[in-house]
Every structure is written in C-alpha cells, then in structure tokens.
Amino acid sequence: MECTKCGSRHVIIQRKESGQALCKRCFIESVDKKVRHTIKKEKFLKKGDKVLVALSGGKDSVVTLEILNSYRERNIIDLCAVTIDEGIAGYRAEGVEIAKAHAERLGIPHKVVTFKESFGIDLDEIMAYEKHRGSCTYCGVFRRWIINRAARDFGATKIATGHNLDDESEAILMNYLEGNTENMAKIGPKTESNSEMFTVKIKPLREIPEREIGLYALAKGLDIHLAGCPYAHESFRMEVGNIIKDLSKEHPTIRFSLLKGFDKIRLALREELTHDYDYDRCEICGEPSSNRLCRACTFLEELEHDNDRL
Amino acid sequence: MNYTVRMKGKVEEKTSEKDGLKVQDVLDEMELSSETIVSKINGEIVIEDSVIEDGDEVEFIQIIYGG
Ligand SMILES: [Zn+2]
Ligand SMILES: [Zn+2]
Numbered sequence: 283m284e285c286t287k288c289g290s291r292h293v294i295i296q297r298k299e300s301g302q303a304l305c306k307r308c309f310i311e312s313v314d315k316k317v318r319h320t321i322k323k324e325k326f327l328k329k330g331d332k333v334l335v336a337l338s339g340g341k342d343s344v345v346t347l348e349i350l351n352s353y354r355e356r357n358i359i360d361l362c363a364v365t366i367d368e369g370i371a372g373y374r375a376e377g378v379e380i381a382k383a384h385a386e387r388l389g390i391p392h393k394v395v396t397f398k399e400s401f402g403i404d405l406d407e408i409m410a411y412e413k414h415r416g417s418c419t420y421c422g423v424f425r426r427w428i429i430n431r432a433a434r435d436f437g438a439t440k441i442a443t444g445h446n447l448d449d450e451s452e453a454i455l456m457n458y459l460e461g462n463t464e465n466m467a468k469i470g471p472k473t474e475s476n477s478e479m480f481t482v483k484i485k486p487l488r489e490i491p492e493r494e495i496g497l498y499a500l501a502k503g504l505d506i507h508l509a510g511c512p513y514a515h516e517s518f519r520m521e522v523g524n525i526i527k528d529l530s531k532e533h534p535t536i537r538f539s540l541l542k543g544f545d546k547i548r549l550a551l552r553e554e555l556t557h558d559y560d561y562d563r564c565e566i567c568g569e570p571s572s573n574r575l576c577r578a579c580t581f582l583e584e585l586e587h588d589n590d591r592l
Numbered sequence: 593m594n595y596t597v598r599m600k601g602k603v604e605e606k607t608s609e610k611d612g613l614k615v616q617d618v619l620d621e622m623e624l625s626s627e628t629i630v631s632k633i634n635g636e637i638v639i640e641d642s643v644i645e646d647g648d649e650v651e652f653i654q655i656i657y658g659g
Contacts, residue, residue, distance in 0.1 A: 283641065294637040306637065341655060493627060496655025500630050501637060510657030520658060527627065 287312075295497060298534035306501050313498050317349050317486050324471040326484040327440070329358055334438035334481070336429050337363040337385065337392070339377030339507040341499045342444025344384055346486055348504060350442060351388050361388075364432040366425050367396040369404020370512060377507035384505070391436070395428050401582055409513065413588040417513035420581060427569060427578040433481035445485040448492040448523065451537040454544045456522045467555035470548050477561040477570040491537065595644050597622070598651040608644075616640035618650060628656035 283293045283303050290305035297304070304312060321327055333350055337343045353359045365381040367374050378394055385392030397404045401424060408414055433441050450469075457465045473483040487495060499506045514520075529536050563569070564576035575583065597604045597618060610617070615631045615638060626640045632651040633642060644650060 283639070292636065293639055296639055296641070303639075492656055493630075496653075497630055497637070500653065500655070508654065508657075514658055 294501060295494070299538060310498060310501055313490060313494060314349065314352070316489055320471070320489050321353075321484075321486055324484070326442075326472070326486060327353060327359055330360075331358075331439045332360040332362065332437060333440045333442050333484075334429070334433045334436055335361060335363045335390075335442045336425075336444070337365050337381045338444075339365065339380035339384070340444070341496045341504075341506045341508075342446055342487060342492075344380070344504050344506050345495050345499055346442050346444045347384060347388070347390070348502070349486060351390070354388075354390075361390045362436045362438060363390055363392040364429060364436075365392065365394045366428050367394055367398075368421060368424070369397050369406050371406055373509060373512055376509065380505050380507045393432065395432060397424055397428075400424070400428055400431075401578065403582070403585070405513070408585065411585060411589040414585065415581070416515070417511075418515075418517065421513075423577045423581060427567075427576070430480060430569065434479070438481055441481050441483045443483060443485055444487055444495075446487045446490055446492045446495050447537050447541060448526070450485070450488045451526055451540045452519055452523045454540055455526060456519055459522065460518075463551070463555050466548075467551045470545075470552075475561075475570075476559070479561070479570040489538075489541065593644075593646040595646070595648045595650060598649060600654070613644045614640065615642050615644065615650060618644070619652070622652075624652060629654055 283296070284291055285293055285305035285308050286302045287308040288305060290308070292305050293303045294306050295304050295309050296302070327333070335343060335347045335350060337347055347361070347363060350359065350361055354361045363381070363385050365378055367378055382392065382394070405417060405421065408420055409417055414420070429441055432438075453469050454466075457469065471485055471488055496506075526537060526540075559572040561570040561572055564571040564579050565574050566579040567576060569576045569578070571577075573580075593608050593613070595606055595608070597606055606618075615633070616626065619626055619629065619631070619640060630653045631638055631640060631642075632653070633644065633648050635649075635651075
C-alpha cells in the first residue's frame with residue numbers, strides 16, 4: 283500500500299471514511315491542516331488571544347497544546363496551561379509529570395491545582411464516602427470550577443479543551459436520546475456565556491477522531507499519559523459511545539455526519555431554545571452562578587450533609 | 593516463524609506456521625480492537641494489514657481507554 287499523497291510505502295493509517303492511505307509525514311500534515319481549518323472556520327482564535335490549555339497529560343490535551351503552540355511560535359497567540367490534580371492515587375501523578383514536562387519543554391507558564399487545595403477534599407476521599415453522586419459528576423463540575431478560575435488568574439481570553447470527534451458525537455447523540463434540548467443548545471464548538479466571569483471555551487480537535495489524536499501523538503513522538511481512570515464506570519454516555527463505535531465499523535462516516543448535521547441546526551436551536559441566565563455570584567465562593575450556590579458548592583454542602591464523617 | 597509481541601511492558605514470544613501472518617491476525621487472536629490500538633513493527637507505526645516476518649517485534653499500544 284502506498285501513501286495517497288506522496289507515494290511513500292510506509293503507510294501508518296488507512297482512513298475508512300475516505301479511503302485515504304497516509305504515511306507519517308502526510309498524516310501529521312493532514313491533521314494539522316484539519317485543525318487549522320476548524321480554528322479558522324469557527325473563529326476560535328484572534329491575534330493577541332491568551333489561551334489557557336486544560337492540560338491533563340493525556341493525548342487529547344497534549345496534542346491540543348502542541349498544535350496551538352504553532353500559533354504561539356508565529357506570535358499569533360500566547361499560551362498558558364493548567365493541570366488539575368483530582369487526587370486519584372496511582373493514576374494522576376504520572377499525567378501531572380508529563381504535563382509539567384511538556385509545559386517546560388515549550389516554555390509555557392503552567393500551574394497544577396489540586397481538588398484538595400480548592401475544595402478541601404480530593405476525589406479518593408469523596409469516593410470513600412457512603413453517599414455520593416459518582417466520580418464523573420464531581421470531576422466535571424470541580425474541574426470546570428478550577429479551569430474558570432485559573433483562566434481569570436492567568437488573564438486568559440480563551441480556554442482550550444481537548445474534546446475530540448468521538449466526545450462531540452457522543453454528547454450530541456446522548457442529548458438527542460435524552461431529549462435534553464437545553465444541553466443541545468449549549469453544546470457546540472464554542473461555549474460562551476453572558477457572564478463576564480466565564481471565559482470562552484474552544485475545542486480545536488472537535489473534528490478529529492479520537493484514534494487519530496493518539497496516532498498523531500505517537501507519530502510525533504509526544505510523551506502522553508496512557509492509562510484509564512480507575513473510577514471510569516459504565517455510564518449512559520459510554521453505552522451511547524459503544525453504539526456509535528459499533529455503527530462506525532460498517533458506516534465509517536457517521537461521526538462526521540452526526541457532527542456536521544448538528545452544526546447545521548445548532549444555530550437555529552440556539553435561537554429557539556437559549557434563554558439568558560441571570561448570573562449572580564455564588565454566596566460561598568463568589569463564582570458566577572444562576573442559583574444561590576454554584577454547583578461545586580452545592581455538591582460540597584451535600585457531601586457534608588449526607589456524610590457525617592466530613 | 594518466530595516473533596515477539598510487546599504490550600504494556602510485557603513481552604511474549606510467539607510462533608506461527610501461517611504464511612503472510614498479518615498484524616490484524618495477531619490482534620484478532622489476542623481479542624484486541626484496532627479501534628483502540630496503534631501497532632508497531634520493530635518500532636515503526638504500521639497498519640493492521642502489514643505482514644509480520646521472522647524475528648519481528650510487534651508492539652501494541654492502547655491509546656483509547658473506556659470512560
Ligand atoms: Zn505521504
Ligand atoms: Zn460556589
């Protein structure tokens with residue numbers, strides 16, 4: 283088999299959705315080009331932006347940092363990075379080290395923020411409680427809280443996350459299946475809010491399949507944290523993901539068409555379904571919240587109330 | 593024909609009588625999915641269609657984890 287673009291005999295990927303076969307060099311170029319196209323199409327970046335990368339050390343965030351760094355090298359944007367240590371023994375430490383090393387290698391301001399220092403409790407401690415909402419619920423809410431705050435501390439104008447095509451297509455189908463129209467109006471390439479305290483979030487890798495991001499990292503020789511979270515569990519999201527995976531075997535274009543189709547109706551949905559929230563400050567932590575307490579503080583109060591050991 | 597398979601720090605010596613054994617055959621035998629794995633032969637990334645030769649080291653790197 284030969285590379286469709288240059289004829290090299292060292293092919294590293296055959297794209298089922300297009301029939302394309304690519305060598306290492308042409309594959310890297312192709313991903314770079316696709317991401318640059320997404321960034322341009324969605325107007326993710328403007329000159330002078332300071333972008334905060336949520337850097338876990340996993341393949342998605344490392345590749346996000348790597349590609350955005352090419353914009354930094356061309357003096358278009360500035361970069362900074364935050365790594366969140368949830369406090370998961372035997373899992374998180376390696377990712378944190380890898381994240382640190384990448385930030386150092388590229389000379390990017392970086393900080394590590396722990397759940398413990400932010401909330402007085404880490405994920406292992408939460409999971410040891412009798413009553414809790416499941417690891418991923420806390421992780422999602424607490425991580426967003428830390429990232430938002432870090433963005434303001436760094437003076438960042440954008441937050442970049444590593445969401446890939448698999449993540450996005452899962453989220454879209456899941457919201458359809460759950461009839462969650464409110465979320466449907468919210469998800470998309472950019473997350474904006476009418477509160478000035480929230481920084482705009484962008485997803486440069488949203489059109490790149492997850493496997494290609496891993497392949498890109500390996501092809502470029504980037505060190506990435508390869509491990510599964512010990513708290514990952516069967517969830518509706520995972521079931522939906524498996525359905526898409528199964529369908530993709532015979533229909534390799536469905537992730538792309540699901541995203542493309544959704545992008546076409548997204549603006550109409552937003553017109554129809556978005557209502558402006560009135561944001562106030564959370565009474566406890568001062569973060570923006572449409573209720574008396576933000577979600578993070580609500581969860582912390584609930585944990586304290588439900589578990590007398592705290 | 594002899595070859596080795598390396599995965600997650602473990603190395604396994606293997607023998608095959610099959611002519612033109614492909615990476616995909618080994619993945620199937622080990623019940624691994626090419627959707628979550630990148631394969632290398634002698635340190636170079638390859639596609640699953642690649643034929644394994646005597647003395648080759650095949651490496652499987654899991655890049656996608658559930659959850
Ligand atoms: Zn090529
Ligand atoms: Zn709060």
